[in-house]
Amino acid sequence: MNVNLNIGRVLGAQLKVHWTFFLLIIWIVVHELQRGGYASSVLFNIALVLAIFIGVILHELGHAFMAKRFGVRTTKITLLPIGGIAHWNPREIPPKHEILIVLAGPFVNLVLALLLYFTIPIHSLYRQSFTDAYEVFASFSFQNFLFFIFLINAGLVLVNMLPAFPLDGGRLLRALLDLRLKPAKATQIATSLGQVIAIAFLLLGLLYHPVLIFIALFIFFSAYTENLNVQHTTLLKGHTVEEAMLLNITTFKPKDSIDLVVNTIISGTEINFIVVESGHIKGLLNHGKIIEHSAKNVLVEAVMDPEFKTVNALDDLSVVYPLIYAHKQTLFPVVHQGRLIGAIDTINLNEYIALQTKLTYKL
Ligand SMILES: [Zn+2]
Numbered sequence: 001m002n003v004n005l006n007i008g009r010v011l012g013a014q015l016k017v018h019w020t021f022f023l024l025i026i027w028i029v030v031h032e033l034q035r036g037g038y039a040s041s042v043l044f045n046i047a048l049v050l051a052i053f054i055g056v057i058l059h060e061l062g063h064a065f066m067a068k069r070f071g072v073r074t075t076k077i078t079l080l081p082i083g084g085i086a087h088w089n090p091r092e093i094p095p096k097h098e099i100l101i102v103l104a105g106p107f108v109n110l111v112l113a114l115l116l117y118f119t120i121p122i123h124s125l126y127r128q129s130f131t132d133a134y135e136v137f138a139s140f141s142f143q144n145f146l147f148f149i150f151l152i153n154a155g156l157v158l159v160n161m162l163p164a165f166p167l168d169g170g171r172l173l174r175a176l177l178d179l180r181l182k183p184a185k186a187t188q189i190a191t192s193l194g195q196v197i198a199i200a201f202l203l204l205g206l207l208y209h210p211v212l213i214f215i216a217l218f219i220f221f222s223a224y225t226e227n228l229n230v231q232h233t234t235l236l237k238g239h240t241v242e243e244a245m246l247l248n249i250t251t252f253k254p255k256d257s258i259d260l261v262v263n264t265i266i267s268g269t270e271i272n273f274i275v276v277e278s279g280h281i282k283g284l285l286n287h288g289k290i291i292e293h294s295a296k297n298v299l300v301e302a303v304m305d306p307e308f309k310t311v312n313a314l315d316d317l318s319v320v321y322p323l324i325y326a327h328k329q330t331l332f333p334v335v336h337q338g339r340l341i342g343a344i345d346t347i348n349l350n351e352y353i354a355l356q357t358k359l360t361y362k363l
Contacts, residue, residue, distance in 0.1 A: 004078060011064045013074035013086070015057075020214070024081050025049050044145070051149050052081060055112070055156050059105040060084040066104035070097040082215055083160050083167065085222075095178035102171045106157045113153040120146045164201075165194035166222040187230040194223035229322075235356050236317035244317060244352035245334045245342035251276045252285065254301035261285060261303075262294045272331035274343060275304045281333050281340055284308045310335050311344060317352075324349055 004016040025046060032042045056079050063086050064074040076087040083105075093101065116122070120143055161169040170190050177186035198220035205212030250264055251274050265271055271287040283304030293303045309329055311320045313336035324332060324346055334342040 010057075010061065010077075011068060011074060013064055014076045016076065016078045017053075018078050018080045021049070021053065021079065021081055047145065048148055048152070049081075051145075052152050052156075053079065055109060055149070055152050056080070056084050058108050058112070059156060059160070060086055062104040062106075062108035063101055066101045067093075070101065072097070072101065080218070082218075083156065085166065092183070095175040098175040098178070099172060102168050102175060106160050106168055109153040109156040109160075113150055113157065116146055116150040116153070120150070122147065122150060162197060163190075163193055164197035164219050164223070165190045166226060167194075167219065170194045170223070182234075184231055184234040187227055191223040191227035195220050198223065232353055233318045233321055235353060235360060236321055239317045239352075239356070240313065241311050241315045241317060241320060241334055241344055242313040242336075242342075244349055245313070245344045246348050247342050249274065249343050251340070252300050253277055254282050254299065254304070256300045258290065258293050258296070258298050258300060258303055261290055261300060265290065272345070274331065274333050274340065275300055276340060279339065281308070281310065281335075282306065284329065284331060284333075286330060308333070312336070313341055317349075320344075321349070 004018055005022075007015045007017055009015065028045045028049060029042055032045055037045075060077045060079070060083075063084075064077070067074050067086075067088055070093070072088050072093055074086050074088055078085045088101075160167050161172075163169040163173045165171060165174060165187075170193065173193070174186050174190035177189055181189075198216045201212050201216035201219065205214075205216055250268070250270055252261060254275055254277055261273060264273075265287070271290075273285040274281060275283045275285060282301070283306045285300065285304050289303050289305070309323070309327065310333045311323070313334050320332075324344065331343050331345045333340050334344055
């Protein structure tokens with residue numbers, strides 16, 4: 001289920017708002033009403049959430065602008081209340097460029113915070129907000145609003161510079177380690193530190209605030225996934241699709257009956273198939289769709305999906321790895337000089353990774 005809201009494209013990148021932003025707005029409205037807030041205080045708080053939102057967008061645009069300067073395309077930006085996650089193409093960026101791309105985001109918030117610091121009386125507002133919190137929160141003036149925008153931007157700089165991968169600080173640490181170490185080692189150190197900080201956040205969250213628990217889980221699992229991705233990519237580099245592909249695959253013709261396919265599923269272990277006619281790949285048969293049409297008297301051509309991606313036998317496995325894992329297609333035909341010679345899916349790629357891990361680390 002895709003619950004992230006797509007809000008358009010900026011600098012070629014798809015902008016998505018993470019569902020937690022909406023959760024934050026609902027939470028703030030409920031919280032405000034519970035403590036006896038008025039319409040004006042609810043609106044003031046919603047305006048603050050929108051200010052966080054804009055702060056995060058500007059932060060991400062800082063990254064995207066710098067990435068563009070180095071010829072790196074930002075494909076997708078997901079906006080979260082604590083920052084954004086940008087996806088870059090290519091995934092591997094020289095460490096010196098990555099350092100500048102990473103710093104460009106917090107730099108935008110730092111500039112905004114400094115501009116506000118010198119234009120509004122931060123000191124007196126700050127003292128006031130602690131000595132007479134009620135007064136400050138009760139008067140929803142423009143100056144108070146600017147004071148909170150200052151706090152938001154300063155907060156975005158501080159939170160994002162924590163060395164907790166995937167936050168910017170963690171990415172910076174990885175890029176710095178990358179200058180001296182191998183990428184896989186650098187990622188391992190940075191993500192491990194990220195997970196340690198995440199556990200600290202989790203404990204603080206249990207003691208003080210549930211929002212910290214959410215941040216902790218986000219950091220922990222992102223660090224885990226990124227580390228796994230980099231370790232796998234490193235392991236697969238230099239190996240071709242041909243080495244890992246399935247050779248014994250059953251293919252069908254467009255005019256075959258779906259009964260024939262169902263019988264093959266029952267009598268064997270294959271569940272997805274390639275449809276071929278006179279040496280050309282015509283489509284893919286997906287397990288779910290086969291089952292859906294199994295009781296009907298139809299031909300393979302009516303059930304197959306004519307839109308599909310293929311991979312080349314000599315492609316590097318580290319390059320096709322993200323495609324095979326992220327794409328909704330489950331089975332990829334492997335071609336060599338235009339001919340079908342095998343297939344690859346996540347199951348046999350996982351098996352290949354497991355075998356390579358054994359061979360490499362002699363576990
Ligand atoms: Zn950032």
